[in-house]
Amino acid sequence: MTGLHALALEPFHAEQGAKFAPFAGYKMPIQYPLGVKGEHAHTREAVGLFDVSHMGQISIEGPGSTEALEKLVPAALQEMVPGQIRYSQLTLENGGILDDLMVTRWDNDSWGLVVNGACKHADMAHLKGNLPDSIQLTYFSAHALVAVQGPEARAALARLMPEAAELTFMRAVQTNWNSHPVTLACCGYTGEDGYEISIANDCARDLAEALTELGESTWVGLGARNSLRLETGLCLYGNDLTKETSPIEADLLWSIQKRRRADGDFLGADIILKQINEGAPRKRVGVAPFDGRTPLRDHTILKNSAGDLIGEITSGGFGPTHNGPVAMGYVPQNMSMLGTELIAEVRGKALPCSVCDPIFVQQRYVRSL
Structure with a gap:
């Protein structure tokens, strides 16, 4: 190594x-x-x-940094209070995702970012290329x-x-x-x-x-x-999120607060807001095999009942707590309803599956004390 x-x-x-x-x-x-x-x-x-x-830890500081950073992510930053964290994405002009990240507000114009390790240098180049020179970016x-x-x-x-x-x-x-x-x-x-x-x-x-x-x-x-x-249905960048995947296709609408859905003004907003209002062509879903045993690995092909290729598994394997296969992937919007029957191609054989909630084990975050 x-x-x-x-x-x-x-x-x-x-x-x-x-x-x-x-x-x-x-x-x-x-x-x-x-x-x-x-x-x-x-x-x-x-x-x-x-x-x-390996994750990238970054600070962004300086007058106007809140408004400037908001042009690069679809999350509503201005409403956040010191010490608050929001999950968001660095979006691109095509509506795709350069990376997903956690954003923490420390003060009026002081922000902390945690980005993915494989993307951090590209992320920093993107931030430096799109933020005003007066704003200071520090990589820890x-x-x-x-x-x-x-x-x-x-x-x-x-x-x-x-x-x-x-x-x-x-x-x-x-x-x-x-x-x-x-x-x-x-x-x-x-x-x-x-x-x-x-x-x-x-x-x-x-x-x-x-x-x-x-x-x-x-x-x-x-x-x-x-x-x-x-x-627990959490996305992995590079598998479930890519530069060709929009937050709406990835079922991440919850991470775009109401003001940003109305106002836009971030990279890719035209495409993303259109998908919010008119629907995205595909959607990230959970997929479960009927037999309850066969794991659906990354890149497993998904077909409809007629045998037409309609999508693939982006992340899959065995869930020890679920005690069975767990998988997520993308299918056309019109095949994303819970219970829709699919066919997965596993080792050259057709395996009947159905669309399910991508959360197989319930999240247990402590949201209040």
């Missing part, structure tokens, strides 16, 4: 018995001795720890990002960071831990209650060791991170 970026915590993960593989240009932990299914189950039942330091390349996820994450993390107990879903705070500055955000990619902690690389090992010592926790690799997000 030459030519890959190393995580600051790579030696620590090796000590925990991690197996590594390339991902987004980094040498990433894929699994630990507990194994993918064990890590998945532990996160659903207690606390999973994830090193997601020397910061780690650790996710703490699961039903016991709140109580466990509050022993280290008392602020965790009071944070609800999609809220963040800048604070200190053991005299180290940290950003603590209540969000994640597992469908569970949990947090993401940003900390400088030179302090990251202290944090990792403290989290490891929590009795409820275990380290989790990218293998289980994928099955956890897939079970």
Whole structure:
């Protein structure tokens, strides 16, 4: 695995018995001795720890930054309050998605962004090319990002960071831990209650060791991170979202607040608003095989009853909590109704399937206390 970026915590993960593989240009932990299914189950039942330091952590600051950033994402930023997080997308003129991201408001003209690791350099070039020169963009390349996820994450993390107990879903705070500055955000990619902690690389090992010592926790690799997000209907950029996929096709209308649906004024708005009003040509849906056993893998072809090609699976596999196949993909709008019968082509054979909700395991975010 030459030519890959190393995580600051790579030696620590090796000590925990991690197996590594390339991902987004980094040498990433894929699994630990507990194994993918064990890590998945532990996160659903207690606390999973994830090193997601490959993600891009960016700040945008300066007079007018709110209005300028709003021209690049369809989320309503002006209404947000300090400490509030919103999920959004960097859209393109064709209505497609350059990347999806989390946006946090810290002050009137101070913003924090977390973007996908494989896209972060393209994202920064896009931001620099579209934001006024007066606005400062800072990339925190020397910061780690650790996710703490699961039903016991709140109580466990509050022993280290008392602020965790009071944070609800999609809220963040800048604070200190053991005299180290940290950003603590209540969000994640597992469908569970949990947090993401940003900390400088030179302090990251202290944090990792403290989290490891929590009795409820275990380290989790990218293998289980994928099955956890897939079970709860969360998109993966590059699979379920691309430069050719609009937020409406991806069933992400909920992430575009009412003012932006009316006013537009962001890249790709003409196409996206037309799709809101007139419908998109296709839609992201869940797909379940009738036999309840056969996994539908990425790129599985989907056909209608006449045998015509109509779409494909973009993410699929086995869901340990669901205890069965979980998959999502795109089909024409007129075939996106729940219960619509489809045919998946699996190893050259026709497998009857139906459209279902892409959320196979209910999300358990803590939205209020």
